[in-house]
Amino acid sequence: MTDDGLWFGLLGPVEIRIARTPVPIHSARARSLLAALLCRPNTLLSADELIDLVWGEQAPSGAAITLRSHVMRLRRLLDRAADRVEHAAAGYRIHVDRSTELDWAIFEELCRSGRAAARRGEWPTVTQNVSEALALWRGTPLSDVDSERLRRDERPAMAEARVAAVELLARAGLAQGHGDEAISALRSAAVENPHREHTHALLMSALVANGRRAEALEVYQRLRGVLVGDLGIEPGAELRELQQEILRVETGPKPAAGRTKAKTPGPARPRPQSLPRDTTDFTGRDAELSELLAVLRTEPTDGAARAVVIDGMGGVGKSALALHAAHLAAAAYGDGQLFADLRGTSPHPVEPSTI
Structure with a gap:
């Protein structure tokens, strides 16, 4: 919040606060206009584009004049900060300090900092930044906006960013030994995103890391049922490989029924394991990693080396x-x-x- 005390919110109902006091926005059109401007802060939007965002196909005749009246109404709401809404020859823009005044922009920056910290393996910093980012959410973004286009074009990216932040926070928790908290957060995210395979894969990995293999396999079976039932598809390569990884347990041959005398085992064959230590902050390259694992984990049918x-x-x-x-x-x-x-x-x- 800057010196004039302005704060704008998109991560929930559209919000204006001045000196920490909420400013009611009674007009639905003014609310849609403010949301449209805030979704592209500091960017000039033409009158035609704003009309489309605010009214869609139901724009009234003389919409340009009506738009100007809603701009005036919005400026009155901003009181002494009315000049934040600028009129230029081609349209309108709202001036916002992205680092202090708009929750969505602050959320994005905190998550970027969190991802950078994860690449450096600085997990406490990840936890701090991403926790602050998630605390900005007040509910469903743009929940009180009538504009169908805004909800269609803007809300999915915001929802995707939020679940990615939850996943990153869970990874940070696991890296710091907070397995139960990470599992709880991932379970909630999996319920909210029943078709998101990556969330379920992280949940399965977290359960395995905490010695709960059976629960991890149950997560896979439930997700498979949902994907097949709702979408008619099987889980993707990442999940299938993870399931096989969990199922693949090295066990010796079981003795024949009735046989009690065990054979004396021969000398154990040496098993070299000369891989250098794995990186602790590997991120990205999901597509390439999945392709690599699919090849490495598939047994060649011709017996040849790969x-x-x-x-x-x-x-x-x-x-x-x-x-x-x-x-x-x-x-x-x-x-x-x-x-x-x-x-x-x-x-x-x-x-x-x-x-």
Whole structure:
């Protein structure tokens, strides 16, 4: 909130506060006009675009004149800050300090800071920033706006941003040992987003990390039932692979019925595990990671060895992606995992044939 005490809210009913005091917006059209301007703060919107946003196909004759009357009404609501709503030759704009005056803009910036902190592995900072961001929500965005276009065009992005923030906060909780809190938040997010597979995958992973494999498998079965019943589709690759990962438990052969004498086991075969430590802040690359895991976890039908090549310019994260995928797929390679450093960034890289 700046010196003139202005605050605008979109994350719930449309809101104006002056010096922390709510200002009632009794006119539905003025509310839609304010929401349209706030969804594109500091941006000039033409009169025709505002008419479409406020009235849609039901715009009255002489809508441009009516629009001007709603602009005047909005300026009166802003009182001494009336000049925040500017009229220019081509249309109107509202001047807003995105860093202090508009909840949606502040939410976005806090989440950006949280994602950056996650990439650095600074999980307490992630928790602080994302918790502050989620605290800005007062309900369903634009819940009292009559504009169908605004609800259609703006609300989905806001809802997506919120569930992504919940997922990031849960990841931060898991990284700091707050498993129960993370699981609770992810369960709520899964209920609110019954078709969102990534939320369910995170919930399953959180349950497994807390030793609750059976519950994780129940989450998968419930989601599969919903997806098949509502949409006629099976869960995607990420979830199917995660389910198989959970089911894949190394157990020895069961003894035949009636046999009580156990065989003396031979010497255990060494299982090399030379992968470097996995990164703790891997983010993004979801599509590439899913494609990699689908290949690495699929048994070749012809018995041949399989190689995967990751290509890209230097510094884009090829090694981090490869290493993270290798750790996730390690359970499918029970005989061991080998790592060879070819020193590709050094002046004298190693030829693969010499390894």
